Amino acid sequence: MxxxxxxxxxxxxxxxxxxxxxxxxxxxxxxxxxxxxxxxxxxxxxxxxxxxxxxxxxxxxxxxxxxxxxxxxxxxxxxxxxxxxxxxxxxxxxxxxxxxxxxxxxxxxxxxxxxxxxxxxxxxxxxxxxxxxxxxNVEGALKEDFPQDVFGSLAHISGTDKQGRLVVYNIYGGNQDLKSVFGDVQRFIRWRVALMERSVMQLDFTELDQMIQVHDYDGVSLTSRDANSKAAASEATNIFQNHYPEMLYKKFFINVPTLLNWIFWLFKPLVSANTLAKMTVVGTGQHAIKKALSEYITVNQIPGRYGGEGEVF
Ligand code: HEM
Known part of the structure; x- marks a missing residue:
């Protein structure tokens, strides 16, 4: 362990x-x-x-x-x-x-x-x-309508880092109805791939060719991880490892309760050493989160919920 x-x-x-x-x-x-x-x-x-x-x-x-x-x-x-x-x-x-x-x-x-x-x-x-x-059928996933009441507040492409890279937030905690989000694993995967494609299509492959991703796990507990969400997390991680090479500049997992830190290591076999080295786990508390994010993102781009002056969502 x-x-x-x-x-x-x-x-x-x-x-x-x-x-x-x-x-x-x-x-x-x-x-x-x-x-x-x-x-x-x-x-x-x-x-x-x-x-x-x-x-x-x-x-x-x-x-x-x-x-x-x-x-x-x-x-x-x-x-x-x-x-x-x-x-x-x-x-x-x-x-x-x-x-x-x-x-x-x-x-x-x-x-x-x-x-x-x-x-x-x-x-x-x-x-x-x-x-x-x-x-x-990536094109099909991009055209699919996903229910707003389930997926509407699950992701935000918001602000940029100090070098202009886009920053994508996935709010997997924060009282999301995870049973609905992950109830249909394949629907979640199509939604997540569509989000990845939309993010990647915002890169110009000239000045910008990578992004920062943030997972917010505010308030999650062991019971939030059921068989469906575990399957979805593994499948999405595999897809990103295999089919979106070198897209990630940095990944933060924030609001992670100390007791759940070990979950990070469950992903080690699924993620390359290079990708793993880009990942940082940050605990709970606005101060710690703002401090960690502000190494990469200026305060005026950090979302309001993390103590910055950026978008409020
Ligand atoms: C209810 C709790 C959780 C849910 C619903 C959840 C959900 C997910 C999902 C859907 C993914 C797929 C990749 C993506 O969407 O970008 C993922 C990946 C991952 N999660 Fe979680 N997760 C939970 C808890 C945690 C915790 C507590 C940690 C500890 C830090 C963690 C660490 C990771 C890691 C390391 C990955 C691989 C990321 C990647 O390859 O980009 N997860 N999770």
Whole structure:
């Protein structure tokens, strides 16, 4: 049993992933969007692509060249798959012209980084995600009407962090009717994926390519966790691990009663070490929560309920 008094690694800035996503521009070569030419003298059009290292550029070029094959592998029943563009998170990936849009490089780099730049592993991951998006029917989830009385106050996309990343709050505590929220596990999963997609589509994959997430567990107890909510939490966590690589900059679990700290560790087998290092558990009390959030979010963006001057919800 893990030590419940030391819930999470807090020093996210020291993790390899943080270093990777903030690779110093001096180590990077610059690619001009729309061309394959490399140059170190011309200003890049995209501040994120500027951060790629040489090794990342090499892997990216290899992956791009294999996109037609990868799309064909993902959709073997579609004889035109090799040449059919696919839109993911609002970015259209043309397998035969991926360098036409610099945002495509940022999207592909997320998959590459999640697989340590291994081309075979990245291709497998991409194939898995493309197939999952089709079988889950992500587009359908986005069009679905979810009952407002059940889901209306469960999530808020509110404010930005100090670097302009969006912040998404999930209020799983706070007297939500959890029996209704999780009563139909698959409905919850579709709602949660739709929220994730809406959040990701607010990223521009130019200046912004990651988000902060906050789970508020105000007032939850052991009895709040029934079989349904446990199943929903595991399934959603798996989906995010497998199909939304490198989207998370930081995740807070706030208002966690001390007695429930150990629940954090239940997720360890489901979450990669890199993701785990981005997570911080904060106990109850407005002061502690405001202090933890304000390391990343200015007070005027922190919601009113956490002692900030941001949105009141
Ligand atoms: C009634 C109580 C709880 C409910 C209903 C609940 C619900 C959920 C849900 C639905 C998810 C899926 C991921 C997401 O929505 O972003 C999740 C993930 C998670 N929860 Fe909870 N949870 C509860 C209690 C706790 C507690 C007390 C902790 C302790 C810190 C905790 C830690 C986590 C962790 C570490 C994840 C994985 C997050 C990720 O992969 O992004 N949960 N929970």
């Amino acid at each position: 893990p030590d419940a008094t030391t819930p999470t690694p807090v020093a996210a800035a020291e993790t390899p992933v943080e270093k990777l996503s903030a690779a110093p521009s001096s180590a990077a070569r610059v690619e001009i969007a729309g061309s394959d030419a490399l140059s170190e003298t011309v200003e890049p059009q995209n501040s994120l692509t500027q951060k790629f290292t040489n090794a990342e550029w090499t892997a990216l070029k290899e992956l791009r060249a294999k996109l037609p094959d990868t799309f064909a592998e993902a959709f073997p029943d579609n004889e035109n798959a090799r040449s059919t563009p696919i839109t993911i998170w609002g970015v259209t990936v043309d397998p035969n012209n991926p360098q036409a849009d610099a945002r495509v490089s940022v999207v592909l780099m997320k998959f590459l980084r999640a697989r340590n730049l291994s081309i075979p592993d990245t291709r497998d991951k991409l194939v898995g995600t493309l197939r999952w998006r089709e079988s889950f």
